[in-house]
Amino acid sequence: MSEQNAENTPYLRKIRSFVRREGRLTKGQAQALEKCWPTMGLEHGMGLLDFAKVFGNSNPVVLEIGFGMGKSLVEMAQAAPELNFIGIEVHKPGVGACLMAASEAGVTNLRVFEHDAVEVLADNIPAASLARMQLFFPDPWHKKRHHKRRIVQLEFAESLRKKLAIGGVFHMATDWENYAEHMLEVMNAAPGYQNQSASNDYVPRPEHRPKTKFEARGERLGHGVWDLMFERVE
Ligand SMILES: C[S@@+](CC[C@H](N)C(=O)[O-])C[C@H]1O[C@@H](n2cnc3c(N)ncnc32)[C@H](O)[C@@H]1O
Numbered sequence: 001m002s003e004q005n006a007e008n009t010p011y012l013r014k015i016r017s018f019v020r021r022e023g024r025l026t027k028g029q030a031q032a033l034e035k036c037w038p039t040m041g042l043e044h045g046m047g048l049l050d051f052a053k054v055f056g057n058s059n060p061v062v063l064e065i066g067f068g069m070g071k072s073l074v075e076m077a078q079a080a081p082e083l084n085f086i087g088i089e090v091h092k093p094g095v096g097a098c099l100m101a102a103s104e105a106g107v108t109n110l111r112v113f114e115h116d117a118v119e120v121l122a123d124n125i126p127a128a129s130l131a132r133m134q135l136f137f138p139d140p141w142h143k144k145r146h147h148k149r150r151i152v153q154l155e156f157a158e159s160l161r162k163k164l165a166i167g168g169v170f171h172m173a174t175d176w177e178n179y180a181e182h183m184l185e186v187m188n189a190a191p192g193y194q195n196q197s198a199s200n201d202y203v204p205r206p207e208h209r210p211k212t213k214f215e216a217r218g219e220r221l222g223h224g225v226w227d228l229m230f231e232r233v234e
Contacts, residue, residue, distance in 0.1 A: 017151035018090050029096025036099040044115045049124050055084045060131035065117040070098020072210045077110040085110045088117040125163045133170045140176040152183050157190035164232040172228045180226035192234040202226045
């Protein structure tokens with residue numbers, strides 16, 4: 001059955017925010033997966049996690065969805081040893097690249113899932129357990145008929161809020177203005193959050209989010225980047 005037919009069939013319908021690309025692993029990524037997975041890999045089948053056991057300490061936990069190749073996630077983990085980081089990514093070469101970078105940087109406060117973040121959130125992350133949730137440059141799904149695939153939806157915002165501690169923050173960034181507007185609309189409609197923006201829309205990029213090479217180039221070309229930070233208040 002084609003993907004489109006599967007989406008339209010009531011009992012099979014599951015709209016995902018990604019299309020799995022099989023991409024080959026480089027030798028370095030394969031080696032990093034083999035070497036680091038036993039200590040840094042988390043599996044969806046593990047059920048609800050006990051963060052103190054996973055990290056061996058009770059530092060606050062930051063969760064990042066869709067870390068790509070993991071460059072900025074590893075930088076953040078290295079810069080903040082007083083925090084624990086969990087990254088979720090479906091693209092295996094990205095997971096391999098992230099583990100390679102983490103191992104080169106000697107980072108020990110990072111764990112990763114290779115799985116759909118929506119399922120990990122539902123099945124592995126305890127309620128009210130996260131200090132911060134990060135979603136940087138999610139797939140924008142440009143075409144209107146694909147907007148339903150955007151990961152930021154009311155239902156997602158709601159399931160995520162339950163996993164944030166009160167006072168915890170959901171931090172999003174995008175370079176696609178229409179997606180920024182969509183994020184703002186969804187988050188304004190989602191109960192239990194407070195926008196941290198003084199102007200009730202976007203915030204300046206906070207220090208803890210490293211500027212990517214791609215973003216620096218975009219800025220030189222006059223392209224915008226929008227950061228949104230919403231705090232869980234209820
Ligand atoms: C446009 S890329 C951005 C990557 C990275 N955050 C960056 O800024 O370079 C979006 C990433 O999100 C991942 N992704 C999309 N939906 C996901 C989901 N439901 N669970 C885990 N990863 C997801 C994709 O595989 C892709 O690597």
